[in-house]
Amino acid sequence: MARRTIIPFGPQHPVLPEPIHLDLVMEDEKVVEAIPSIGFVHRGLEKLVEKKDFLEYIYVAERICGICSFMHGMGYSQAIEQIMNIEVPERALFLRTIWAEFSRIHSHLLWLGLLADAFGFENLFMQSWRLREKVLDIMEETTGGRVIFGSCKIGGVRKDIDPVTLKRIEKILVELEKEIKEVSSVFLNNFTVKRRLVGVGVLSKEDAHALGAVGPMMRASGIAQDMRKLGYGAYDKLDFEPIIRNNGDSYDRCAVRIEEIFQSIDLIRQAINKIPEGPVETKVTGNPDGECFVRLEQPRGEVVYYVKANGTKFLERLRVRTPTFANIPALLKMLKGCDYADVPILILTIDPCISCTER
Amino acid sequence: MFAFNLTKRIFTNLFSKPPASMYPVVKSEFTRNTRGKIELNIDACVFCGICQKKCPTGAISANRTDKKWEIERLKCITCGYCVEACPKKCIALGSEYSKPALSKDKEVFVNARVLDNTANN
Numbered sequence: 001m002a003r004r005t006i007i008p009f010g011p012q013h014p015v016l017p018e019p020i021h022l023d024l025v026m027e028d029e030k031v032v033e034a035i036p037s038i039g040f041v042h043r044g045l046e047k048l049v050e051k052k053d054f055l056e057y058i059y060v061a062e063r064i065c066g067i068c069s070f071m072h073g074m075g076y077s078q079a080i081e082q083i084m085n086i087e088v089p090e091r092a093l094f095l096r097t098i099w100a101e102f103s104r105i106h107s108h109l110l111w112l113g114l115l116a117d118a119f120g121f122e123n124l125f126m127q128s129w130r131l132r133e134k135v136l137d138i139m140e141e142t143t144g145g146r147v148i149f150g151s152c153k154i155g156g157v158r159k160d161i162d163p164v165t166l167k168r169i170e171k172i173l174v175e176l177e178k179e180i181k182e183v184s185s186v187f188l189n190n191f192t193v194k195r196r197l198v199g200v201g202v203l204s205k206e207d208a209h210a211l212g213a214v215g216p217m218m219r220a221s222g223i224a225q226d227m228r229k230l231g232y233g234a235y236d237k238l239d240f241e242p243i244i245r246n247n248g249d250s251y252d253r254c255a256v257r258i259e260e261i262f263q264s265i266d267l268i269r270q271a272i273n274k275i276p277e278g279p280v281e282t283k284v285t286g287n288p289d290g291e292c293f294v295r296l297e298q299p300r301g302e303v304v305y306y307v308k309a310n311g312t313k314f315l316e317r318l319r320v321r322t323p324t325f326a327n328i329p330a331l332l333k334m335l336k337g338c339d340y341a342d343v344p345i346l347i348l349t350i351d352p353c354i355s356c357t358e359r
Numbered sequence: 360m361f362a363f364n365l366t367k368r369i370f371t372n373l374f375s376k377p378p379a380s381m382y383p384v385v386k387s388e389f390t391r392n393t394r395g396k397i398e399l400n401i402d403a404c405v406f407c408g409i410c411q412k413k414c415p416t417g418a419i420s421a422n423r424t425d426k427k428w429e430i431e432r433l434k435c436i437t438c439g440y441c442v443e444a445c446p447k448k449c450i451a452l453g454s455e456y457s458k459p460a461l462s463k464d465k466e467v468f469v470n471a472r473v474l475d476n477t478a479n480n
Contacts, residue, residue, distance in 0.1 A: 052415065056415045059415045059436065059438050060415070123365070130378045133378065140392070140393055141391075141392060144390075144392040144439075144452075150394065150438050158443075159392060182367075182368070186365065
């Protein structure tokens with residue numbers, strides 16, 4: 001038996017945008033076991049809910065994560081709206097859906113860039129981020145912020161998009177789709193890229209189910225689970241099917257995300273065509289009393305919001321189960337028996353968002 | 360197939376403008392909706408203090424007796440909650456970002472009429 005060594009990986013590592021630490025137990029070049037430790041960027045945002053009033057907390061909820069910021073705000077406001085039985089205007093739901101899908105596109109393009117960076121393809125990294133810039137420009141124009149939109153609020157949305165801008169967004173989307181096709185074909189067909197991705201880190205369907213993987217991880221392993229099918233927001237009025245792949249390797253996880261970009265573009269197009277006229281917000285009066293669970297599909301997978309209110313303007317408890325947290329057991333399973341050189345790619349294919357995980 | 364994709368891209372890049380704007384030379388454009396720094400029209404302000412109560416980070420303080428309105432730019436997250444809450448609509452989101460600051464100074468707005476009065480007394 002070869003001698004075992006432990007190699008610390010992270011919290012600072014070129015491939016990691018955020019700090020997570022893994023102790024890799026190695027036998028020669030093979031990883032035998034990975035022991036994770038998280039908690040480097042804990043900010044106590046869940047406790048903060050007791051100090052901020054529930055209308056104010058949406059600004060904190062949006063800052064839980066920089067990439068899926070809009071969906072955190074959306075999840076929080078949906079939870080409060082359910083407790084208080086607020087009827088959100090239809091137009092606001094459609095606008096929320098459009099912005100949520102835009103942030104999905106922006107998150108996936110960012111991830112594609114990071115993946116290219118992880119296997120050392122700097123050119124592709126820049127190309128992906130160049131496309132992401134266009135999405136960010138649309139966001140800035142419609143909501144006022146590039147990353148933290150601040151456009152979602154309890155009872156509706158803050159900003160409306162006028163019909164002229166909607167038409168222009170549709171035009172930009174056509175252009176964007178063409179360019180993303182060009183870049184994504186490199187990810188899917190290039191020989192070098194395929195050598196790094198195909199067959200690396202296979203997560204079987206059974207494992208994905210048993211370990212509770214969520215989002216693109218689960219869909220790449222052949223389980224068609226998509227929280228958008230629950231029909232929150234305006235998703236029940238839009239026509240789409242969850243994208244699945246069956247091999248469960250890194251290549252499939254990449255392919256699922258690429259196809260989801262096109263799916264999101266299609267969803268935005270549908271939403272723009274179906275968006276009704278009307279107000280975008282309702283007045284919120286009184287304080288919430290009760291508790292509820294809300295499940296949403298973020299770019300990284302399913303997020304669960306639990307809110308407990310006690311009739312005062314301060315909430316009693318807020319709990320966010322983020323997708324990365326659910327994907328870490330699956331990551332550890334994939335790391336067992338992989339080559340040391342594949343570790344960065346495997347960590348990236350779960351699309352880790354550590355500041356989300358630790359809140 | 361792939362080689363042609365990127366070759367095409369190389370030529371497009373050679374003959375087109377750079378996708379990023381050349382920042383210090385070309386000023387970045389502010390869109391109609393972009394949330395810039397908070398601006399106050401001090402003449403219309405009645406110093407009711409609603410903005411101070413609503414501000415999620417506690418960056419604003421309004422003093423009715425001195426007719427003084429202060430904002431700490433480093434604390435302000437330009438969420439626009441004060442703009443929505445203001446009954447006199449005298450707070451607005453400006454069309455530029457706040458300047459980089461070296462210290463946690465407060466920017467003070469004082470009503471000009473009050474200044475005149477103190478000078479006269």
